Amino acid sequence: MAMQKQYYRRKKVCKFCVERIDNINYKDVKLLSQFVPERAKIMPRRISGVCTPHQRLLSAAIKKARSIALLPYATE
Amino acid sequence: MPNYEIMYIVNPNVVEEEIDKINGQVDSVITHGGGKVGKVEKLGKRRLAYLVKKFREGSYVLFTVEASGAVVHEVERRLRVMDQVIKYLTVRMDEDSKRLDKIKAHREKRAAHRGSRRAEGGDRRGHAQQAEQMPEE
Numbered sequence: 001m002a003m004q005k006q007y008y009r010r011k012k013v014c015k016f017c018v019e020r021i022d023n024i025n026y027k028d029v030k031l032l033s034q035f036v037p038e039r040a041k042i043m044p045r046r047i048s049g050v051c052t053p054h055q056r057l058l059s060a061a062i063k064k065a066r067s068i069a070l071l072p073y074a075t076e
Numbered sequence: 077m078p079n080y081e082i083m084y085i086v087n088p089n090v091v092e093e094e095i096d097k098i099n100g101q102v103d104s105v106i107t108h109g110g111g112k113v114g115k116v117e118k119l120g121k122r123r124l125a126y127l128v129k130k131f132r133e134g135s136y137v138l139f140t141v142e143a144s145g146a147v148v149h150e151v152e153r154r155l156r157v158m159d160q161v162i163k164y165l166t167v168r169m170d171e172d173s174k175r176l177d178k179i180k181a182h183r184e185k186r187a188a189h190r191g192s193r194r195a196e197g198g199d200r201r202g203h204a205q206q207a208e209q210m211p212e213e
């Protein structure tokens with residue numbers, strides 16, 4: 001039998017679903033930068049908790065922002 | 077005709093008037109090609125996320141355009157040729173905004189539906205209770 005977990009892990013929720021953010025725009029650097037940690041990689045869903053449809057939109061927006069130098073491809 | 081957003085970065089050492097001149101050129105290319113220019117926004121000087129042609133900064137300009145693909149293609153070609161423009165990006169927006177409208181309409185419909193159900197009272201009770209319990213979680 002599996003041991004019962006002693007700690008309670010808070011269930012991650014998708015920020016975009018909770019806050020009803022539909023428009024994930026490539027120009028919204030403030031929003032997008034929350035999902036690109038130090039190394040400028042795109043944060044995986046298992047860490048951020050973003051749902052699949054929103055993650056898809058998010059990664060597309062981040063890639064567009066990178067292409068016009070609003071976000072870095074990699075940190076120097 | 078589809079909607080596009082054309083964004084480009086101009087060399088940071090270029091003065092304001094020069095940027096206006098570039099914008100005028102882009103504008104004329106679009107209107108000559110039978111397109112419509114919606115909005116021209118100068119977003120000002122911004123730090124670039126990485127070096128572009130050895131520049132750390134750049135002046136951003138954003139065009140909102142309604143034009144055919146061929147016109148946009150021509151604008152891109154012109155931008156590529158201009159020395160002052162160090163980077164550009166074109167994004168098609170109409171499919172995105174269509175999706176947003178759909179979500180918005182759906183949400184409004186649901187809100188209206190929920191309101192009417194509560195007013196009726198009693199009819200599909202099980203469903204109504206479930207819906208009411210949701211926010212407590």
